[in-house]
Amino acid sequence: MTTCRIYVDADACPVKDEIYRVAARHGWPVSIVAGGFIRVPQDPMIERVAAGSGMDAADDWIAARAGANDIVVTADIPLADRCVKAGATVLAPNGKLFTEDSIGMTLAVRNLMTGLRESGDVTGGPRAFAPRDRSAFLASLDQTIRRIQRRQNET
Secondary structure (H helix, E strand, O other), X not given: OOOOOEEEXXXXXXXXXXXXXXXXXXXXXXXXXXXXXOOOOOOOOEEEEEOOOOOOHHHHHHHHHOOOOOEEEOXXXXXXXXXXXXXXXXXXXXXXXXOHHHHHHHHXXXXXXXXXXXXXXXXXXXXXXXXXXXXXXXXXXXXXXXXHHHHHHHO
């Protein structure tokens, strides 16, 4: 059976504690990846990675390792795109699943909104993270792990 792992783009991830709990329940290792030092629980199943201070160092570290049977948790759309193309399952902290079918449009909208914000046409950002987002993420992560485990058991 192939080893599965959860990679977390951790610098601004609001659901790290939830990831730790779900991963522990399923026995999955977790890599918490940030540009620099970040606190993690003392647990042999949780790896802390300081990827470096480069512009996309954490993203590059995750994208180089994530593949089939892995889960990546990120709100970073370009990183999500790279990981989906590598075969990983990618979840946003609000539970949204990025897929091959959805990532192209999501990336295009993100690039459009970035351009509009840079030109001053749009000044707002995404809505605030809410308790319902946390609940949706928990359900989505648990369901995703179970789906990967079923797929592995079938092979």
